[in-house]
Amino acid sequence: MSKRSLWRLIFTTLICVACAYFFVPLSKVRLGLDLKGGVHFELEVQGQEALEADLRDTRDRLTDRLKEKGFPEVVARVDGMAVKADGIPVERQPDVQRIVSQGFSGYDATFTDKGVTLLQKSSYQKSLKDDANKRALQIIENRINQFGVAEPEITATGAEGNRIVVELPGVGDAERERIKGLLTTPGRLEQRLVAKQDPTQGMGWPTREAALARFGGQLPPGTELLAQPLSEREARREGKAWTAPGPGQPDPIRSWVLVEEKVYVDGADITKAEPSINPQTDQHEISYVLNRKGADDFYNLSGIAAEENRRIAVVLDRKVVSILWCKEKIPGGAVRITGSFTKDEAEDFALKLKSGAMRASMKFLEERAMGPSLGADSIAAGVRGALIGFLAIIAFMVFYYRWSGVNAIVALTVNLIVMLGLMGSFHAVITLPGIAGFALTVGMAVDANILIFERIREELSNGKSVAGAIQAGFDRVFWTIVDSHVTQLVAAILLFIFGTGPVKGFAVTLTVGVVASLFTSIYISRFIYDWILERHPGTKTLSI
């Protein structure tokens, strides 16, 4: 063997070994959800809600600032997509102007003779939405990680980055609902004061209508009615009948509570949260720790509550989960919520608190759950189909081209090895259409070989020597092969850009297949011929 051939052999072997490293054993090959089974969600962050949440924050801040600066009666309110504060005399508007220009930079203020209207600037709206998207992604990652799913895939997509794709392999149908619930609830924790009210009146009203009737159809300014859901444990303790609500149905409601609109402590200030069991009552609880700002806020809140003998409502996602008594000012920022939770509820609750508050909720655009048995059947059938196709081609090539056909088979086999290796090396996922892609690239690789062989035959019949015919055959078809492969590559790359999920997998297989086929048909086939010519110099015949 000449030095050149030896080097080529070593090079080829090295490539094959390197490729094999990436897919041997076969369990290294990553299967798509359609083959492995699992859950796929595509969610959209509802950016509008982040804007609304910011409006509510602004309303509270504006009221506070106005109070500080000598407008004790003025209560700001949210009106559509604007914050309005009425009852400011025209002559004192410069004061208000100063307040607004200092602390409300994201807003455009317009003054009327009645008061001031704040509107969000569009650049500010965009940054709010971007922030909501980033937070949502982060929070979903945290929640999923703590749920303990192996190899989750969480990616942001969409033109505005407001789409999140979550892929959880191996998750079954039963866990799907729980994860879905965990992903959609914003986990916004607020601590507010329960509104001042007649002490003879109990903690709440059984229906919304009853509460409204109590106030003559009009709630006191700065307050709102929130529902306190009835939990399973509570119902049992109180001897009430309890049936689990079906998916999509609202939880049964224990009572409606009138709380202040102002939020004192926000969930974003929580640094630590965990479920625990109270040894005295044997109830599941959640304890959490607040950061410095949160602790200060809570100190103030507990101060007001203790002084005025009022209670604190813990509100999660606009539902009252617990109502706390407070006898004295509480410093330090360690809080325990003693609601009536089941174990799962307490865990999920703590998880939501720990992973922080989302600025907006999620909408499910797409939801797919695939059982693994479907995948197993599909793999079996797909591999069977592809294998029969492969064998048919091998048989055909050897039958038609004799020994040169064997050359093609070597090239095809190397092609398969290189393809699998390339896919393994950049952790590409094999999907069901991908299996079809595999089979097709085999067809393409065969096309390149057929082109070469037919050309060699043609040159031989034109009277060229074996070596000359091989030389001419490869040279002449080189650009044909490149051209035809590049057009396929163009289609594959566009598939990758525009496709999603399984289609992307298809595109990857195809792209890799085109590259592998270029290498094997031009390099490997040529090498085999050269090697044979080297061993039989001056041969007069070629088995083709």
Added chain:
Amino acid sequence: MKIFQNLPHIDFMKYKTVALAISWGMILLCFLWIHPWKGASARVKLGMQFTGGIDMMVAFKGNVPQEEVRNALYAGGVRDAAVVAYKDKPGVTTFSIKVKARKGQDEKDSSIQIKQITDALKHLDAKAASDHRMDLNTESVGVIVDSWMKQNPLGAQGDETALRQTYEPWVNKVIRAREKASPMTDYNQLPSDLPAPLRASLEKDYRLGNLTILKNESFSPSISGEWTLKTLSAVGWALLAILLYVIFRFTVSFSVGGIVALIHDVLMALGLFVLFGFEFSVPVVASFLILIGYSMADTIVVFDRIRENSHKPEYRRVDIVKLVNDSINQTLSRTILTSLSVLFVALCLFIWGGHALRDLSFPLVVGVITGTYSSIFIASPVVVFWDHTFGGKDKLKQHA
């Protein structure tokens, strides 16, 4: 072995008018039959990704008739479900259940609908009414792990993590056995090395129902329009990119010829696809794009030969019709061989690839045939026509 002992001399260009008339006529007939301009009543089947809705796949043990499933769904309040039965495995009937989203439907409804469908299907299990244990065929890994961790039938020591590590591998084994049986019909199908206490606990707590849910997908109506747009733009961009590449490598006449042939192939495959009642899904569109790639690759081989020949002295003074004809003839055996081998593969996938790959491989089967045909009878005549009309005598040859 050889197909042609000598170079064939078939005058393909003589048949071009007939060929053009026949194939475009067929396309026209297909589209008249499909009437896509009629919107909703067009005979096009669209996957749930494009319309929004629910796409489920379930398997029943034994021979459950399609009518019975449809009736059970109807009784359970799912009135507009499309039910199709498959027989992939002996003793098991697989059903595809599709429910289109109604106009203005809320995304949140899908969970309720899926539950409604599953509940309706559970009525088809006669034993479920008398046996209230959980169904081993439909419970997930998590449920079984949790119950074993609670009961701890093996008496394992340690904290929660240690327990999980003890039981999870066994659960995975059980699930694999279940997948193999799909659905499991007999406790004997459980893995043989499963410890006796675990086996006993499964036999005590779970019954073996006759239903498994294989797949369960829902697509929001609001995303479907986007899918359609995305898909169409992918096809559009692919055509444009190929057009530009061929202009860059060849000339405008080849490019136009290639694109006309591509459009012909795609339309033909589309027409036949709908005609045979297949359903469009996103992977199917992918396979149409592959068809584009294949058809173009095939055409390029012929074009390449035309270009090569145009440089040769013996073709300097001959008519373009002869140039094209000779080139096609010279590449004919390659064209036939390649098409046959790719057709082999596509047909194998179509026949043995399971019904999931069937929709996908049909456009490929059609595409290989029309792709080959169109390089000869559509693309090449367009090149000739273009050259006669716009090119002047020697335009093509000088360009090449």
